[in-house]
Amino acid sequence: MKWYRVPVEDINKPFIKKIKAGTKSICLVGYEGKIFALGATCPHAGGDLSIGWCNNGKLVCPFHRYSYDLTTGKGSTGQNDYVNTYPVEIREQSVYIGVSTFWEKLKTIFE
Numbered sequence: 001m002k003w004y005r006v007p008v009e010d011i012n013k014p015f016i017k018k019i020k021a022g023t024k025s026i027c028l029v030g031y032e033g034k035i036f037a038l039g040a041t042c043p044h045a046g047g048d049l050s051i052g053w054c055n056n057g058k059l060v061c062p063f064h065r066y067s068y069d070l071t072t073g074k075g076s077t078g079q080n081d082y083v084n085t086y087p088v089e090i091r092e093q094s095v096y097i098g099v100s101t102f103w104e105k106l107k108t109i110f111e
């Protein structure tokens with residue numbers, strides 16, 4: 001897994017922004033004192049989740065209001081979809097996002 005340092009002005013304030021970590025577009029969310037990293041593209045019809053909002057621990061897509069759990073990426077009941085989630089670490093007031101390659105993910109299946 002490769003870790004990417006991403007710019008966040010104030011990790012204690014709520015925010016939603018799109019960042020790049022390697023080749024991945026990630027929606028970085030500061031919500032209720034925690035930071036979450038999810039895929040930035042809505043699986044429903046490709047909407048940009050970084051222009052959405054948070055409600056009850058979920059990230060809401062602004063286009064058709066599908067919503068995704070900030071922790072698991074799982075879509076709400078009836079959606080049958082999900083967005084990828086990425087590990088987040090705070091190191092000395094900087095935010096790092098962990099991104100695994102396809103082969104690293106495949107390897108974990110057989111371990």
Ligand code: FES
Pocket residue numbers: 042043044045046047061062063064065066
């Ligand atoms: S594009 Fe996100 S809910 Fe439709």
